[in-house]
Amino acid sequence: MSSSAGVTSSAGARAEIATVDxxxxxxxxxxxxxxxxxxxxxxxxxxxxxxxxxxxxxxxxxxxxxxxxxxxxxxxxxxxxxxxxxxxxxxxxxxxxxxxxxxxxxxxxxxxxxxxxxxxxxxxxxxxxxxxxxxxxxxxxxxxxxxxxxxxxxxxxxxxxxxxxxxxxxxxxxxxxxxxxxxxxLQPTAWVTRAFHAVYNHTVLPVVGWACTGNLDAYLYLP
Structure with missing residues (x-):
């Protein structure tokens, strides 16, 4: 199926495409x-x-x-x-x-x-x-x-x-x-907010992500 932007898509299973690095x-x-x-x-x-x-x-x-x-x-x-x-x-x-x-x-x-x-x-x-x-x-x-x-x-x-x-x-x-x-x-500028974000991103976020996806490493990377 072609779009006006000159791109083609296809239904069904896909293989991963090559990445730059x-x-x-x-x-x-x-x-x-x-x-x-x-x-x-x-x-x-x-x-x-x-x-x-x-x-x-x-x-x-x-x-x-x-x-x-x-x-x-x-x-x-x-x-x-x-x-x-x-x-x-x-x-x-x-x-x-x-x-x-x-x-x-x-x-x-x-x-x-x-x-x-x-x-x-x-x-x-x-x-x-x-x-x-x-x-x-x-x-x-x-x-x-x-x-x-x-x-x-x-x-x-x-x-x-x-x-x-x-x-x-x-x-x-x-x-x-x-x-x-x-x-x-964005990184918060106020130190209190920045500290809260750091704790949340490295504790709550990985646990919730792991519970939903089974992949802890991904949510240790994402923050």
Missing amino acids: EHGARVQAMFSDIAPGYDRANRIMSAGVDVRWRRKAVDGLLRGARPEVDPRTGAEATILDLCAGTLDSTLTIHRRFPQAQLIGGDFSAGMLATGEARVAKLGGPAASARIRPVQMDAHALPLEDASLDAIFCAFGARNLSDLERASAEQLRCLRPGANLVVLEF
Whole structure:
């Protein structure tokens, strides 16, 4: 199935794609392993706040879009959800812009497989028709120049091996004036908050992640 961005997706089982370095390969394998319990872990660890974060971040994706795009429904827009994982954010984008063509891009076969099932279950035929899961490396996007009306990336930037290279790829694929929206954690500046985050990230987070996915090492890495 081809999209207006010049990318092809196929249904069925996927093999892992090549990564730019060994770090990327390790992260790829880690995410494929934790995919089945990943969303449940996120909901518990954030007490559901991550859902509100995504909705708020997604809301302005098409602000200032080209005249052909309907900024209310997303009609005529092509949007990439980069580092899409289980397509959680992709579904959020679909609900906000139901007529946009969405590409859910991630390098983890396991995450995308879990995401496809999730889209079919929670979004139904309408979402499945609009969302195209595509395996891709953020450092070498299989997309045409100036083919995207927006890019969204939630909690994925920290896992990139070469942020500068990945950023250049995103800029290459965006149309002039299109938006790049990144949702990511920042280090707190106040020492009390910073201390709380450090304790939480190295105690509660790994335990909850391990309980939901069975992989403790992944959640020792993720903070």
